Amino acid sequence: MKKIELAHSPDADDIFMYFAIKFGWVETKDYEFTNIGLDIETLNVEAMKGTYDVSAISFGMYPLIKDEYALLRTAVSFGDGYGPKLIRRKDKRLKRNFKVALSGRYTTNAMLFRLYYPDARPIYMDFLEIEQAVVSGEVDAGVLIHESILDFDDSLEVEKEIWDIWVELAGEGLPLPLGGMAIRRSLPLNRAIDIENILIDGVKVANDRKDELCKKLEADNLVRISDAMLTKYLDMYASDESVELSELQLKALDKLYELGFEKELFSEPMKSKDYLIPREYEELRNS
Known part of the structure; x- marks a missing residue:
């Protein structure tokens, strides 16, 4: 074998x-x-x-x-009309250089995020820890991936869909x-x-x-x-x-x-x- x-x-x-x-x-x-x-x-x-x-x-x-x-x-x-989500607390407004949790330096969502938000300050952590980091205020925002995009804390809301970033950068008609x-x-x-x-x-x-x-x-x-x-x-x-x-x-x-x-x-x-x-x-x- x-x-x-x-x-x-x-x-x-x-x-x-x-x-x-x-x-x-x-x-x-x-x-x-x-x-x-x-x-x-x-x-x-x-x-x-x-x-x-x-x-x-x-x-x-x-x-x-x-x-x-x-x-x-x-x-x-x-993704086709969906994908990872940039989320923040509902009571939070993001500044240009906001601190954001990403699931890894080499992930596709991190690549697109950095192209769209060049002034943001990323930190990298396990994707399972991102939601709680945003809830606790450790970071200003975070990009949720995998199953976490389907269900997250009620104190959070979507700031930007990575799908929408993709469409703005790549144009209409292409999957993410x-x-x-x-x-x-x-x-x-x-x-x-x-x-x-x-x-x-x-x-x-x-x-x-x-x-x-x-x-x-x-x-x-x-x-x-x-x-x-x-x-x-x-x-x-x-x-x-x-x-x-x-x-x-x-x-x-x-x-x-x-x-x-x-x-x-x-x-x-x-x-x-x-x-x-x-x-x-x-x-x-x-x-």
Whole structure:
């Protein structure tokens, strides 16, 4: 068996998209997948070190690892009319240099936030601590991600949607890129193709058996939310749109990287298609 380390966040959509494989519902050929659950910023940092074979990453940091990792086409998360939320206390008005809690320096939401609020003073903390930091007054505002966007303290309100920031920066008609998966380039190409196809099958099976999988995830205490809230969240971030990158999603990624290059966050322009696993090899191998 070829052992593959697959790192993902403990977020409900990452768990949902991976655990069909974990539960043995997908044919994995001669591969044995071991999963590692870490928060997204830790995954970003570990990807920069080349730690795991396959890892969830923030799309906003991918240009920093593009020479060591290829982008996978599957298990992607985009917002469409929704996304992370900048929240503050209802009794608070933000100054130009407000202090804000972000879930990590390398997250996509942090990248877009800094482009839009260049004078804000960010501090970085675990995303699970951000809501309370705002409630307590430790920070003036914070960007909520993952399931926390669905339910937060009554003393808080939304100052700005990251979705609205994206539309202002990128224009209408493009989904908001948030996160995806990357695979180490040192793996043989035929192996990388196999792994991508297995993961694609895993997301397809998860969607096809959504109700059954959700019940099992809840019963095994693998997700932080349940029932209607879990269904709502998965409809947002783990759906048919997550199975495989579409042309529109690729266009959105290109716009994200264009914005980053224009603002000198990235050293060179890039087109996302150039960093996908080439499928021509598979077609030749099977011809």
